[in-house]
Amino acid sequence: MLAAERRDHLLGLLAREGKIVAKDVAAGLGISEDSVRRDLRDLAAEGRCQRVYGGALPVSPAAADYASRQAVAPGGKRKVAAAAVALVRPGGALILDGGTTALAVVRALPQDLACTVITHSPTTAAALLGHPLAEVFLLGGRVFKHSAVACGAAAVEAAQNVSADLCLLGVSGVHPEAGLTTGDAEEAAMKRALAARSADTWILASSEKIGTASRFRVLPWAEISGLITDAGPGHPVVERIMAHGVQILAAG
Template structure:
């Protein structure tokens, strides 16, 4: 149900007022449409389109065909992400451990949830881990029963991962059992997306090289979108969140054949 606001005369409404109404509506509905906003704000769709573009340029939402969806919340730099939602990520990491079995080949991407999983791996678990994450490779160097294959390439300093063609070609050599995919944004219609083009290219190759893809996502990242496409949502095998998997909020993903955990 759309949130209702008092009608405001188009001649007296300030642009900043329109911006706030658009953001409030987006916060309640998780998606806004040009036609509805045009009626709600009593302005033309062209005006709404310009407002959405300006809000998108400020990084406050993601413009999509016919409207807008939220950006993923939270910081993008690795050091800042390490301190953000740590309790929720601990829950996700704990839920993920039962999916890992002796003898598996597992791709770990460079997300902070994947890093927590690496820290929590049982000392007797025997895995082959393929990663482009410097922090994860460093942690697993001390794990006696985990073989680590590290992807070279150019360092993406914001994320402490390697990117580029050498990295992509490295991941193409494998057929992993599982890919543990740290998620920036998932949207049922728009797919999995990320804020960096080259890192999104690497994630796409990780997915293509894996039988099963387990998405690691705090619930606030669901229903959001970023600029760079990674894969369709239905390519995910499982989404592991910090909430109870039975929640009706996840029905939209179950309808796509995705397991929730």
């Protein structure tokens, strides 16, 4: 089998099974694991899979740049946002992440809702200017342009001085084994810092992120209150996530 044929086979397997186990592929094709690993390295370099120990997982669509992500699954993000807004209580304090789903949450918030919103995202803060009764606290630090959020030591320190009833957190990938992931180590650390300052943390994940993974883990399943997704309860990956004891809030 030619190298191009092997890569096509690997991509087909990834689409069907949702993962690649290098040793199983090598045994099935009668080739060395080194050959499979080389193919996976090439595919990962092209952004077509996320390499993990022993194989690969589907790559998250959130690996794209911020402008491109705004056109990805807007309907799913609106459904997730509508379900998330139902968790926000009048007079409460909300920590709201950055990203395109967080912007959908802002758009779904009632204009007359009195609440406090704490965010490390300049775009999220700016979007809240049209909500006259929302008190907005913007946490500062180095701006990570991929997600348009502040992160780094200064932002983490600022997060340690706030607290909230609810945290709505976005991630790049949601996978039963890889967990909740994102593509940047400092952004992952910032998300952990925000979640630690809230009584409840819910993950915002439209269906295109379910079953995908990025490089850095954000939080273990045990440290979140639940997952908000428009992927149906019969979705095979959602069922595997529920086996971890994760509460699913269906959006849509």
